Amino acid sequence: MASLVGSRVERKEDKRFLTGKGRYTSDINIANQTYAIFIRSPHARAKIKKIDTSKALKSSGVVEILTGEHIAQDKIGGLIAGWAIRSEDGSEMKCPANPPLAKDSVNFVGDPVAVVFAETLDEARAAADLVKVDYKVLKAVSNLGEAMNSEAIHDGIDKNLCYDWLLGDRQKVKEAFEKADRIIKLDITNNRLIPNAMEPRACVIDYNTASEEITCYTTSQNPHLSRLIMSAFGGVAPENKLRVVAPDVGGGFGSKINLYNEEIVCSWASKKIERPIKWVAERTESFLTDTHGRDHITHAELAVTNDGKFLGFKNETIANLGAYARVFGTVTPTYLFGPCATGVYIMPAAYSNVKAVYTNTAPVDAYRGAGRPEATYTIERIVDKAAMELGMDPIEIRMKNFPTEFPFKQTLVHQIDSGDYVAGLNKAKEMADYDGFAARKKESESKGKLRGIGVTSYFEACGIAPSPVVMMLGCGVGLWESAEVRFNPTGQVTVYTGSHSHGQSHQTTFAQIAADELGVPIENIDVVHGDTDKGTFGMGTYGSRSLTVGGIAIVNACKKIVNKGKRIAAKMLEASPDEVDFKNGEFVVAKSNKKKTIGEVAFASYLPGVRDEVKSPLPEGDEPGLIESSFFDPANFSFPAGSHICEVEIDPETGHVKLDKYTAVDDFGTIVNPLIVEGQVHGGLAQGIGQALYENAQYDDSGQLITASYMDYTMPRADDLPDFNLGFTCTKATTNPLGVKGCGEAGTIAATPTVMNAVINALGGKEISLPATAEKVWKACKEMKKSNAKAA
């Protein structure tokens, strides 16, 4: 049987999606359900003086209206930060309470204060309009740069500062900088983004009055973790009375990692009103209340020698947490960001200092790449600036500072097990026809256009993550993953995984892995995920961890199946287990033609006895059945890396940036399904390019989100993007048996600096802030023209 790992297997999940039979949360309806509408703060910062629901309660069809008072009475807990980060001075981070419905104060536009349940959605909406909330409006802290000098938003949190964190050695950096020929300085803003999964968040809750069990269907990337938080911190119900199901989920990109207010409130309320509840976010609600991404202000300095060797790096960042610290909110700008700040380079000394602050804006959390795009953007922009100041080629300066021996101990934290950065950049250079750029630039110039080329080399630490490491760094849970592999008596296999697919194609990739391990046709393997009642516990999907952690748990469970199968087959074939080999789905006794298929062994395992033709005694000590589970905790992160090159053509008359060519060369170790991995890269690139050219979440001074619809927030569309030119190199990960590395976030991490380096290259080195919109580029072109005229 040919190996499926490495094959372009078409997806098992596609048929249902292509025929309209996907089952997303908003497709679920339960008899007798009520509809929920949340009443949200229209102010960025205010005290709640009074909520008057009397008129609304009399409105047609209203079943119940609940507020923060009810939450407090029932002692329902709030949302939490999942990672405890300490400041440089050793003090603990400061986090405000985040009740599911605000009782005393609201801290961002969209913060929910009350909820209406009614017989129909129209009735719920009409009643919501009648709820009167009397606010005392306070001055909002909406500007990140000024937040530390503004009035404290939360009681007891001075300067709005959650923590002031340091990674690295300031003294060593100081010494390195003293030896430098040149210090390159860069001030950048990594702009705020809104993840915008195409499926708006939703939940449907069904409370069973007989079993007292709450079932919460929800748009989650990690249903088990949601259940844990809702039970342990929300106090909604014990875990055994709470079932969380994340059915088909329409994209997440980090925004569906968190458990949200609405899930807690509706789960709690369903039990209270003894009715099912349905809530579906409108798109503007998603814009306002989904966790946002990025939003850093950074000052960076790179110490270099005149011949382009890096000596040291400083990274001083202010990170926006928004109004509250959420699950990955505090770790994204620290351990997911700081260690990657030195990029793919040998950097003798470095530190990352991050001040995370609260503002009256939506909470900021992990968004595709989470910290690593911000880190990569900083280092790759400053390396380009160094090349320009030193008069070096951007590729030459990168090559000069790459490590060439692996494992490579990266400056700040990571021991990178494998990689070949030189090979990746060389391949990208060739595929992008880097040497032909000068001719293409001339050609563009002859048409009155500007052309620029941009290069990025990146690595990232993903496949999160080794539990001992993350728990030492402050994580509240271990980040292993679980799998269970079950053989039915008649030979089909069900694989349960604790990770969750919301577009990543687990049903296909994981079935390929299991098919190879077990020698069973892929058609006979089902992958099940997303239901806390079906699988064992799981940590979910984020941080490019599904394959490198969850996939390996499946491999290990399959290996256990094969081991037990060997013992059973040996008994059936009257041999010793040592003599039995397993290959292509068959247990074969060495040097003989005696064999049993894994299907026969599975059948026998369920019929341990002798009757007529059935003779399948189990080995002594083995229990019936062929079911095994595994919890895999990786020994290290996985470290994908690569080099991307793009070319842009700018029309100086309009400022329009045309993305002309984009080449991505990535090293993901072993690739299980190239078709799927290419898709992951394409999608990642689109989001990174989106940040570089189009997307920007913007609050005004009063804390109103002025980009809260697709009319105002620019999503990349089909006509904005080119075809992508992809290539791969392969150094296998040494830390897992498949040799795989994560691939989900790489495109997003690399694309933003690649495109911006190209735009800035086209503008002759003129700095421009994210995103390079036509307006900004047009202004830059005008200034260039002016200064060129002056020079002439």
Next chain:
Amino acid sequence: MKKIAIEVNGKKVSKEIQDHTTLSGLLRDILNLTGTHIGCDTSQCGACVVHVDGKSIKSCTALAADLDGSKVTTIEGLASNGKLHPMQEAFKKMHGLQCGFCTPGMVMSAVDLLKNKKNPSDQEIRDWLEGNICRCTGYHNIVAAVKEAASKM
């Protein structure tokens, strides 16, 4: 309230509906055809595209009350006798979908493109699909899928 009689995926349907019921609301909430998705409130995302009398429209912007006598085809009605439409086959073959949420609208829109233009160029495909937002694929494989379908139809 208004009574309308329409044909949905070849079946005659007669319903009493509210004046403000949209076509997407009729399909999803009354006829339980949940393949048509709602991804925004501003007619921007295109997840709700269906065919009305053979032409693609965003069903969130059409009032069902205006469609008396029309023939509507949704993603559920595209395959015939269990055989996928060439566009559905092509999306599968070229991995033109990931989370699947934008897919119904994307496919319905692409089918209409090929009705208008048999062999569209890459740019024509990208221009046509400008009203359908996909967050997962970066559109690369969607364009490839439409070309693949064009070559088979």
